[in-house]
Amino acid sequence: MTKKQLIIDKAIELFxxxxxxxxxxxxxxxxxxxxxxxxxxxxxxxDELVLSIIDHFMRLITADIDQVVRQEKDPQIKLxxxxxxxxxxxxxxxxxxxVLFREQLQSIHDxxxxxxxxxDNLTNQATLRLLDELYGxxxxxxxxxxxxxxxxxxxxxxxxxxxxxxxxxxxxxSETLVEKTNIIAEQTKLPFLTEEIVxxxxxxxxxxxxxxxxxxEIERLTSQVEDPIEIESLSILKEQLQGExxxxxxxxxxxxxxxxxxxxxxxxxxxxxxxxx
Amino acid sequence: MTKKQLIIDKAIELFxxxxxxxxxxxxxxxxxxxxxxxxxxxxxxxDELVLSIIDHFMRLITADIDQVVRQEKDPQIKLxxxxxxxxxxxxxxxxxxxVLFREQLQSIHDxxxxxxxxxDNLTNQATLRLLDELYGxxxxxxxxxxxxxxxxxxxxxxxxxxxxxxxxxxxxxSETLVEKTNIIAEQTKLPFLTEEIVxxxxxxxxxxxxxxxxxxEIERLTSQVEDPIEIESLSILKEQLQGExxxxxxxxxxxxxxxxxxxxxxxxxxxxxxxxx
DNA sequence: TTGACAACTGACTGGTTAGTCATTACTATA
DNA sequence: TATAGTAATGACTAACCAGTCAGTTGTCAA
Numbered sequence: 001m002t003k004k005q006l007i008i009d010k011a012i013e014l015f016x017x018x019x020x021x022x023x024x025x026x027x028x029x030x031x032x033x034x035x036x037x038x039x040x041x042x043x044x045x046x047d048e049l050v051l052s053i054i055d056h057f058m059r060l061i062t063a064d065i066d067q068v069v070r071q072e073k074d075p076q077i078k079l080x081x082x083x084x085x086x087x088x089x090x091x092x093x094x095x096x097x098x099v100l101f102r103e104q105l106q107s108i109h110d111x112x113x114x115x116x117x118x119x120d121n122l123t124n125q126a127t128l129r130l131l132d133e134l135y136g137x138x139x140x141x142x143x144x145x146x147x148x149x150x151x152x153x154x155x156x157x158x159x160x161x162x163x164x165x166x167x168x169x170x171x172x173x174s175e176t177l178v179e180k181t182n183i184i185a186e187q188t189k190l191p192f193l194t195e196e197i198v199x200x201x202x203x204x205x206x207x208x209x210x211x212x213x214x215x216x217e218i219e220r221l222t223s224q225v226e227d228p229i230e231i232e233s234l235s236i237l238k239e240q241l242q243g244e245x246x247x248x249x250x251x252x253x254x255x256x257x258x259x260x261x262x263x264x265x266x267x268x269x270x271x272x273x274x275x276x277x
Numbered sequence: 278m279t280k281k282q283l284i285i286d287k288a289i290e291l292f293x294x295x296x297x298x299x300x301x302x303x304x305x306x307x308x309x310x311x312x313x314x315x316x317x318x319x320x321x322x323x324d325e326l327v328l329s330i331i332d333h334f335m336r337l338i339t340a341d342i343d344q345v346v347r348q349e350k351d352p353q354i355k356l357x358x359x360x361x362x363x364x365x366x367x368x369x370x371x372x373x374x375x376v377l378f379r380e381q382l383q384s385i386h387d388x389x390x391x392x393x394x395x396x397d398n399l400t401n402q403a404t405l406r407l408l409d410e411l412y413g414x415x416x417x418x419x420x421x422x423x424x425x426x427x428x429x430x431x432x433x434x435x436x437x438x439x440x441x442x443x444x445x446x447x448x449x450x451s452e453t454l455v456e457k458t459n460i461i462a463e464q465t466k467l468p469f470l471t472e473e474i475v476x477x478x479x480x481x482x483x484x485x486x487x488x489x490x491x492x493x494e495i496e497r498l499t500s501q502v503e504d505p506i507e508i509e510s511l512s513i514l515k516e517q518l519q520g521e522x523x524x525x526x527x528x529x530x531x532x533x534x535x536x537x538x539x540x541x542x543x544x545x546x547x548x549x550x551x552x553x554x
Numbered sequence: 555t556t557g558a559c560a561a562c563t564g565a566c567t568g569g570t571t572a573g574t575c576a577t578t579a580c581t582a583t584a
Numbered sequence: 585t586a587t588a589g590t591a592a593t594g595a596c597t598a599a600c601c602a603g604t605c606a607g608t609t610g611t612c613a614a
Contacts, residue, residue, distance in 0.1 A: 003561095021298040024601060035563045040603070149457065152433030156425055160470075176469040180426065180461060187460045192453040193437075280591095301571060312593045314575080323572070 004042045006032055008053055016095040020050060047109055054112065057096040058119035060262060061089050063269035067259075069126045070272065075133040079181060082130060083154070083174035090158055091170070098162055101155075135185050144193035146185045153177050209274050211241055217267050224263055233257040234264075237271070251275060281319045283309055285330055293372035297327060324386055331389065334373040335396035337539060338366050340546035344536075346403045347549065352410040356458060359407060360431070360451035367435055368447070375439055412462050421470040423462045430454050486551050488518055494544050501540055510534040511541075514548070528552060 001009075010031040014023040025046055029039050043049045068085045071078060090097040100116070124147060131143055139146055157177070161168055218238045225231055233254045240246050240254070255271060258264040278286075287308040291300040302323055306316050320326045345362045348355060367374040377393070401424060408420055416423055434454070438445055495515045502508055510531045517523050517531070532548060535541040 019298065021296065025603085026601080036603085037564070037605080038562055041561075044603095046602070145453065148433055148437065149430065152429035153426070155433055156429030157469075160425065172467075173469050176422065176465075176467040179467050180465060183460055183464045184457060187464065188453075188457060190449075190453040190456050192434075192450050302573080303571080313573085314594070315592055317573070318591070 003034070003038070004052075007034075007039060007042055007049065008056060011049060012053060012095045012099065015053075016098040020099065047111065050109075050112060051115060053096065053099075054115045054119075057093050057100075058116070059266040059269070061093070062119050062122050063265040064089055065123055066126045066269055066272070069130045075130065076178070076182075078130060079134060080174050080178045082127070083177045084170055086154055087158070087161070087170045087173060090161065094162070097158070101158065101162065131185070139185050139188075141191040142185070142188050145188065145191055146181070148193060149184055150177075150181055153180065209270065211274075214241060214267070214270050214274065217270060221264055221267060225261060227261070229257055230261055230264065241271075241275075246275060248276070280311070280315070281329075284311075284316060284319055284326065285333060288326060289330060289372045289376065292330075293375045297376065324388070327386075327389060328392060330373070330376075331392050331396075334370050334377075335393070336543040336546070338370070339396050339399050340542040341366055342400055343403045343546055343549070346407045352407065353455070353459075355407060356411060357451050357455045359404070360454045361447060363431055364435070364438070364447045364450060367438065371439070374435070378435065378439065408462070416462050416465075418468045419462070419465050422465065422468055423458070425470060426461055427454075427458055430457065486547065488551075491518060491544070491547050491551065494547060498541060498544060502538060504538070506534055507538055507541065518548075518552075523552060525553070 007028060011023070011028045014027055014031060017023075025036060025039055028049075029036050032039075043052065064085055065082065068081045069078060071081075073081075127147055127150065128143065131139065131146055135143075135146075154177075157173060215238060218234050218241075222231065222234050225234065236250070237254045237258075240250060251271070255268050259268050284305065288300070288305045291304055291308060294300075302316055303313060305326075306313050309316075320329065342359065342362060345358045346355060348358075350358075404424055404427065405420065408416065408423055412420075412423075431454075434450060492515060495511050495518075499508065499511050502511065513527070514531045514535075517527060528548070532545050536545050
């Protein structure tokens, strides 16, 4: 484990316990068994640490959820898996999720909200695509309401999950939420949200999806991954993206090689967003 | 306005802007135009200020919502009014509500969560009574889920309210939530929450409802209210509660006299809880 | 063994915090 | 006007904070 990862792990623990604001760098370095100076070799400031943590976890979560929604499957099953994956991710990254819910509207720094909003919007996009597959034109008027209600379900049941000490039956919970979502989507006649939310659910900033940004991510990963297949895949992927014609078959094959490595999930997500239908 | 009230008002503003943790006593006193020492004449610590603020607003909110639910009306109309009142209260005390949502799961101090939970449970009790009126036995299996879903609706739409700069059409929002609530309550077959939540929605601590506690509240108010009718009502109320036989007619009449004064709302709520069916 | 370089340390700076308390200003009664 | 009692002040303490940097330690190659 790199020093950076160690710091992130311990910081998350402390943030979850006491909140970001109330946790000092001192306490984090003590928990890590390193000196204060060593912290500043890995991160230039406390803010950078927090932003790194948000990026780190939100990328994992966003990529996983997107992957579930992109599958070629019965949309009803995907809806179930969407809920289940979401709750499983919250369980897996419980401490981070606690921090997230905790500081939610809270700022300390506008940059934090902005970053969280950015990833939130990405997930909203994926969810809207799923809703379109599920109900299509039938919920044209109410789709934003259905989206928001789904987020409300997730939000409030997550709170219970965190308040109670677990373990909950997440499969059963997801089943009941699928039922509720279908009922709401099929029966709701009155829309509330129309255009206001379009601003809130705005498209993600496009610069993230530039080819050069993706190439950078590949180069970053090249120095981190160890598996030879993955290294070669990254190398070929770079060539493909820089070449003139891109073979979908090769692309998908390469992404498949990389999909199981947590570090590469974000890259896979970015490439799929940009180059696959 | 008392000095205490001035401090509460300005503190709420600053807390809403920057969060509780990030707001110093210094800043609060500067905003009030008083010295640091003067603050400590009104509150013994920052924690006491925060707890006072929570009490102050949660009492107003709890009492108002309880009053809506207690009316003798068509339950469907009460459901609508329940939502509308909730959102109107959030709008009225927007700054406090922001602080509440902001620090939500956050502790800084366990005492804060405990207090918020206490009032949350009171509102849950009122909501469950309303659900019983609305759907009775039909939702015996799913009533806790319906309760939680209602809270999810309120939570997530409130977040939108706070994120967007308002103004939203709260009447329309409440109408759509009535529709959604009815749909969920009448159509949901699969229960998820059963007994776990009974622990979370536990009854409020009973000591709050002791007669002596209510008498104390009357005495506290006697030195604060100015309207002669209200002063006399408090005096007679005290006699009634200390006497052996309590006349329901007199009681209700007195409560009616006091109901319009914001300061007295909590007393009215307490007496109704204890002495009226 | 030596030298070069990177990793690491922790005392230190300048700043902010909650809370205290000797002192002063004000107010009301005699 | 004199006096007693209360309200208010703000300099002060001790603790903590993020971030810095001169100096130490560890490592590896020559």
